[in-house]
Amino acid sequence: MRRMELLAPAGGMRELKAAVQSGADAVYLGASEFSARAGAGNFDYEELAEAVRYCHVYGVKVHCALNTLIKETELEAAIAAARRVYECGVDAIIIQDIGLAAHLRRMLSDIELHASTQMTVTSLEGARYLKEHGFSRVVLARELSLSEIEEIAKGIDIELEVFIHGAICMCYSGQCLMSSVLGGRSGNRGRCAQPCRLSYELIRNGNREVSAYALSPKDMALIDHLKELRRIGVASLKIEGRLKSAEYVSAVTGIYRKYLDKPDKVSVGDRRELAAAFSRSGFTDGYLTGRLGRAMMAHDNPANNSGSDFTEEAKKRACGGFTRRIPINIFASLAAEDILRVTAYDNDGSCVSVLGDIKAEAAKNKPLTGERLREQLSKLGATPFYAADINTETEDGITVPVKEINAVRRRMCRVLEDTLAKRDRKAATDIPIPREKRTDISEMYLTAEAETADQARAILSAGNIRRLYVSAPVAAELYGVPEGIELVTKTSDIFMPESITTKSVSVSSTAAVRFYGKMARYGDFRLNVYNSLTLRALSELKCITLSPELNISEIAAVIRNATTETEIIGYGRLPLMLMRNCPIKALGGCQNGRREYSLRDRKGIEFPLICSMYRDGTCRSLLLNSKPIYTADIMDVIRQTGVNGIRLVFTDETPDRCGRIIKEYKDALLGKKINAPEVNTFTRGHLKRGVI
Numbered sequence: 001m002r003r004m005e006l007l008a009p010a011g012g013m014r015e016l017k018a019a020v021q022s023g024a025d026a027v028y029l030g031a032s033e034f035s036a037r038a039g040a041g042n043f044d045y046e047e048l049a050e051a052v053r054y055c056h057v058y059g060v061k062v063h064c065a066l067n068t069l070i071k072e073t074e075l076e077a078a079i080a081a082a083r084r085v086y087e088c089g090v091d092a093i094i095i096q097d098i099g100l101a102a103h104l105r106r107m108l109s110d111i112e113l114h115a116s117t118q119m120t121v122t123s124l125e126g127a128r129y130l131k132e133h134g135f136s137r138v139v140l141a142r143e144l145s146l147s148e149i150e151e152i153a154k155g156i157d158i159e160l161e162v163f164i165h166g167a168i169c170m171c172y173s174g175q176c177l178m179s180s181v182l183g184g185r186s187g188n189r190g191r192c193a194q195p196c197r198l199s200y201e202l203i204r205n206g207n208r209e210v211s212a213y214a215l216s217p218k219d220m221a222l223i224d225h226l227k228e229l230r231r232i233g234v235a236s237l238k239i240e241g242r243l244k245s246a247e248y249v250s251a252v253t254g255i256y257r258k259y260l261d262k263p264d265k266v267s268v269g270d271r272r273e274l275a276a277a278f279s280r281s282g283f284t285d286g287y288l289t290g291r292l293g294r295a296m297m298a299h300d301n302p303a304n305n306s307g308s309d310f311t312e313e314a315k316k317r318a319c320g321g322f323t324r325r326i327p328i329n330i331f332a333s334l335a336a337e338d339i340l341r342v343t344a345y346d347n348d349g350s351c352v353s354v355l356g357d358i359k360a361e362a363a364k365n366k367p368l369t370g371e372r373l374r375e376q377l378s379k380l381g382a383t384p385f386y387a388a389d390i391n392t393e394t395e396d397g398i399t400v401p402v403k404e405i406n407a408v409r410r411r412m413c414r415v416l417e418d419t420l421a422k423r424d425r426k427a428a429t430d431i432p433i434p435r436e437k438r439t440d441i442s443e444m445y446l447t448a449e450a451e452t453a454d455q456a457r458a459i460l461s462a463g464n465i466r467r468l469y470v471s472a473p474v475a476a477e478l479y480g481v482p483e484g485i486e487l488v489t490k491t492s493d494i495f496m497p498e499s500i501t502t503k504s505v506s507v508s509s510t511a512a513v514r515f516y517g518k519m520a521r522y523g524d525f526r527l528n529v530y531n532s533l534t535l536r537a538l539s540e541l542k543c544i545t546l547s548p549e550l551n552i553s554e555i556a557a558v559i560r561n562a563t564t565e566t567e568i569i570g571y572g573r574l575p576l577m578l579m580r581n582c583p584i585k586a587l588g589g590c591q592n593g594r595r596e597y598s599l600r601d602r603k604g605i606e607f608p609l610i611c612s613m614y615r616d617g618t619c620r621s622l623l624l625n626s627k628p629i630y631t632a633d634i635m636d637v638i639r640q641t642g643v644n645g646i647r648l649v650f651t652d653e654t655p656d657r658c659g660r661i662i663k664e665y666k667d668a669l670l671g672k673k674i675n676a677p678e679v680n681t682f683t684r685g686h687l688k689r690g691v692i
C-alpha cells in the first residue's frame with residue numbers, strides 16, 4: 001500500500017519549518033501573488049527558493065498554490081509567477097483557473113499540476129476530466145462522504161488529496177459568491193471576508209424563527225478515520241490553515257504524524273491538544289460520515305473557543321530548531337602526510353565525499369585518536385542530520401587541528417544538503433498567450449433560465465429569447481416549445497448523471513462538460529470563466545457564461561480574445577452559496593421544495609434560501625442574493641463589451657413578472673430607452689466595480 005502523504009500548511013517560513021520539524025511529508029504555501037490566501041504572509045521568490053531547499057533536504061515536497069481565478073489583464077503576470085515558482089524548484093503547482101492550467105501544462109513540462117479544491121471536484125467524472133487535461137492530483141471537494149471518495153479512488157488512477165483537519169466552509173469551495181457580492185472581496189481570489197461567520201436570523205414566511213450563526217460550521221477533524229482513508233487509497237491528507245500560527249501547524253501536524261506512523265486509538269490527551277490548538281465548539285467529521293445537519297454547525301459561537309493552548313513539545317517544534325533529523329553514516333580517514341577525508345551517506349543512497357585543506361602532521365604531544373575524531377564529527381546539533389554511525393581510520397602518532405575537523409564537518413553538511421536539495425529541471429518553454437481578434441460579432445440575444453414549469457411556460461409564451469434553460473424535471477413537463485427557442489436542460493449545479501430529454505444541456509462543472517460530451521453544451525457561470533485562456537480551454541462548448549465577478553471592462557477584455565460565444569447574467573438573483581449541509585434542515589426542518597425560508601442579516605437584508613432534491617436523495621441548498629441584477633437600462637454599455645447572450649435568471653419571480661422582464665430586455669435590445677427600476681430594488685452585481 002502506498003504511503004499516505006501528510007500535507008501541512010505554511011503561511012510563512014516559520015510555519016514551514018514548524019511543519020517540517022513536526023513530520024510533514026509535504027507542505028503547501030503561496031507565492032506572493034495569485035495565492036488563495038491573500039492574507040497569509042506568503043513567500044517572495046527568494047524565500048521560496050530557500051523554503052524549497054529547506055524542505056528538499058528532508059525529502060519534503062513543496063506544493064505552491066497559484067489558485068486564484070485570473071483576470072485577462074493579469075494573465076501575463078500569473079504566467080510569469082508560475083515560471084518563477086517553477087524555477088524555484090517546487091514540486092507541484094496548485095491551480096484553480098482552467099485556462100491558466102492549460103497554458104502551464106504546455107509551458108512547464110516538468111512539474112505536477114494539482115487541481116485546487118476551488119475546482120469543486122465531487123465526482124469520478126470530474127477527476128477524469130482533470131486527468132485528461134494534465135493534472136496528476138485532485139484536491140477533492142470537502143463535502144464528499146467516504147463512499148463517494150472511494151468511488152472516485154476505485155475508478156481512476158490519479159492522486160487524490162483530501163482535507164483532514166481545519167476550517168470548512170458552508171459553501172462548496174469555488175462556488176461561493178457571498179463575500180464577493182456583499183463586499184467586493186472575492187473568495188475565488190483569496191480575499192473572503194467571511195460574512196458567513198456572522199449571525200443570521202432564519203425567517204419563515206416573513207416571521208423570525210431563530211437567530212444563529214446559521215452558516216458557520218465547526219472545524220473538521222478526521223483523526224479517527226485515517227485507517228479508512230488509507231484503505232480506500234487516498235494519496236494525501238491535507239491540513240487546512242495557511243493563516244494559522246507555527247504553533248498550530250506544529251501541534252496538528254505532530255498529532256497526525258503520530259497516528260499515521262502508529263495507527264492506534266486516539267488518546268484523550270491528543271484529542272485535547274487538537275481541540276486546544278483551535279476549535280469552534282468542537283469538531284465535525286460530518287461530510288465524511290454523512291452525518292450532516294446541526295451536529296456539524298457552530299450555531300452558537302463561530303469563534304475559536306479553544307484558548308490556543310499548545311504543549312511544550314509543539315512550541316519547541318515551532319521554534320525552528322532541528323527536532324527532526326536525518327540519520328547519516330560517516331566514514332573518515334586520516335593518513336600521514338595526507339588531508340582529512342570524510343564520506344557521508346544517508347539511507348536513501350545519497351553520498352558525498354569532502355576533503356580537508358591541511359595535511360596531517362606528527363603529533364607533538366596528543367595524537368588524534370579515532371574516538372576523538374568521531375566525537376568531533378558527531379557534533380551535528382545545528383544541522384538537520386545526526387550521525388547514526390561513524391567509522392574512522394587514523395594512523396598512529398599524527399594529528400590535524402580541531403578547527404580543521406570542524407571545518408570539514410561543516411563542509412560535509414553543506415555539500416550533503418546541496419546534494420539532497422538538488423533538483424534538475426527542464427527549462428520552461430516560452431508560449432505566447434494566444435491573442436486572436438474576433439470577427440464573428442453576432443447580434444446580441446436573450447436567453448432565460450427558469451426554476452419552475454410555470455415560469456418556463458410564461459417565458460415561452462413571451463418569446464423573444466433564443467434559449468430557455470430549465471432543470472431536467474421541468475424540461476420533461478414542457479410541451480410545444482415554439483420554433484426559434486432552444487430548450488436546454490440545465491444540469492445539476494453539483495454534478496450527478498441525469499437523464500436528459502433535450503438535445504442540449506447547460507453544464508456547471510468540468511465533470512458535466514465531459515459526461516455530456518456527445519451533446520451540444522452551454523457553459524454555466526459556475527465554470528468560473530475569468531479569461532480568454534479558459535474560454536479556449538473550454539472551446540468544445542457552444543457558448544459560455546462568464547463569471548459574474550467580472551466588471552464591464554474585464555468582460556470586454558475577455559471577449560476581445562474570445563473564440564467562443566459568450567453570455568453574461570444580465571438579470572436575476574445571483575446564488576451566493578451552494579451548500580451540501582442544508583442550513584434550514586440544520587436549524588429545524590427542510591422545506592421539501594416549498595419556498596418559505598430566508599436568512600436575514602444584521603442590517604435587515606433578506607436572502608432567500610431554496611433547496612433542490614438531488615438524485616442521491618439529499619438536498620443542495622442555494623442562498624440567493626437579496627436583490628436581482630438589473631441591466632436593461634444600461635444595455636448600450638453592455639453591448640459595447642461584444643457579449644453575445646444576455647441571460648435572464650428567474651428564481652422566485654412570478655410567471656407574470658418573468659414575462660414583463662423579458663419584454664423590458666427585448667425593448668432594450670431594440671434600442672428603446674428603459675428606465676431604471678426603483679432604487680434599492682436591484683443591483684448591478686459586479687458590472688460596475690468588479691472584485692478584488
Ligand SMILES: [Zn+2]
Binds near residue numbers: 582585590611612620
Ligand atoms: Zn434543504
